[in-house]
Amino acid sequence: MKIAKQRLLNHISQKFDPYSIIFNPLTANSGLSPELLQDLDLAELLQASAQLVATRTFDRARKLLSLCNQSASATGTPVQKIVYYFADALQHRIDREMGKMLFTGEEDIEVYSIEMEEFIIDLEPAEFAKRPLYAYRQATKFTGIQAILDCTITAKRVHLIDLAIKSGSHWTTFMQVVADRDECPLKHLKISAVGRSKKMIEDVGRRLSAFAAETLVNVSFCFKTVVSDLKNLKTDSFDVEADEVVAFYSDTILWTMLAWPNELESMMEVIRSLDPCIMVVIEAVANTNLPKFIDSFDESLNHFSAVADCFDVYHKGVAIAGGFYIQKIIRNMITYHGEETVPRYGDLKVWRDLFSRFHMVETELSHSSLCQASLLFELPKFRGFCTFEMDGKWLVISWKGTPIISASAWKFQ
Numbered sequence: 001m002k003i004a005k006q007r008l009l010n011h012i013s014q015k016f017d018p019y020s021i022i023f024n025p026l027t028a029n030s031g032l033s034p035e036l037l038q039d040l041d042l043a044e045l046l047q048a049s050a051q052l053v054a055t056r057t058f059d060r061a062r063k064l065l066s067l068c069n070q071s072a073s074a075t076g077t078p079v080q081k082i083v084y085y086f087a088d089a090l091q092h093r094i095d096r097e098m099g100k101m102l103f104t105g106e107e108d109i110e111v112y113s114i115e116m117e118e119f120i121i122d123l124e125p126a127e128f129a130k131r132p133l134y135a136y137r138q139a140t141k142f143t144g145i146q147a148i149l150d151c152t153i154t155a156k157r158v159h160l161i162d163l164a165i166k167s168g169s170h171w172t173t174f175m176q177v178v179a180d181r182d183e184c185p186l187k188h189l190k191i192s193a194v195g196r197s198k199k200m201i202e203d204v205g206r207r208l209s210a211f212a213a214e215t216l217v218n219v220s221f222c223f224k225t226v227v228s229d230l231k232n233l234k235t236d237s238f239d240v241e242a243d244e245v246v247a248f249y250s251d252t253i254l255w256t257m258l259a260w261p262n263e264l265e266s267m268m269e270v271i272r273s274l275d276p277c278i279m280v281v282i283e284a285v286a287n288t289n290l291p292k293f294i295d296s297f298d299e300s301l302n303h304f305s306a307v308a309d310c311f312d313v314y315h316k317g318v319a320i321a322g323g324f325y326i327q328k329i330i331r332n333m334i335t336y337h338g339e340e341t342v343p344r345y346g347d348l349k350v351w352r353d354l355f356s357r358f359h360m361v362e363t364e365l366s367h368s369s370l371c372q373a374s375l376l377f378e379l380p381k382f383r384g385f386c387t388f389e390m391d392g393k394w395l396v397i398s399w400k401g402t403p404i405i406s407a408s409a410w411k412f413q
Contacts, residue, residue: 089334
């Protein structure tokens, strides 16, 4: 418990102090502002509450959570926000363990993702164009799109299948690069977008179609809406023609399938049957499905603290929407830890083990995309906060030293 506390305190103090002051609870508190000291005390209370929940000491845990709630806030400092999210999740877990809440199966995480993406899309005309995307999100998208561009450079007919299209802005990057090529063999571009919100996908399709009409010369464009759960995808869900070169793009969506290995296997077989030249995978880096509750709690806390801080630095509106989104994920992961059918994040080993079962191999990411990532991280707002490293052929991006997201490219053997 002492080691866990020390790790959390060091993490929080380094994460949220702009001068990266490292807090050592064994020494005097000189040099720390009252606000930071209050946040550190709050973080300690949360960690102690989690330890009590792990040992089923629920009455004492409730008392500490009550103290947390006196200072935690969904609109406060990054520490106050993250404590608010996790205290809420711990309270739900206590209620479940005491029989006050039944496990009703999977929580609809994809709905929260759609709500957040719709909020961000609404920002685009007035706000989104004025502000950079999160540096780490730009880097993963540029890297993934470049991998597909490299793989389809000689193709005349390309079919891009997006398993979670979100705002679709990454495909405008693809079109711009294609349009700027001196020699472009591409004659036809099709994008198939998978999701459950028909309205959102169709709105994105209209935007991309308009952009394609303005950008692509002598290239026909087709956008196909595929309204479906990933679990229910079939080969005939996509109108793949014999002469099309197929590429898959999966952005932070496969994690929602990890709890359903049979359905995940079926979906991967569908992807394999379409013989893609490449599959780009972007996923969070955290293993939230560890056997011990307290270990999963610490892993989740470490990951989501970094994500919430990044939201806060980026944009107030997105921080609010992002906070709502991650609160739902945190509540689901913490409340139902130990249940088989609960979505969970996986670390690099989880994904490597999964893809190896389908005889997939990692592919090198282009040097140019990595250079672009490096330039993005030098933006004044993100300099020193966002960093990246390579783990084998994976791009792993960290926020203030905490790995949060990865990008990789795969081919079927």
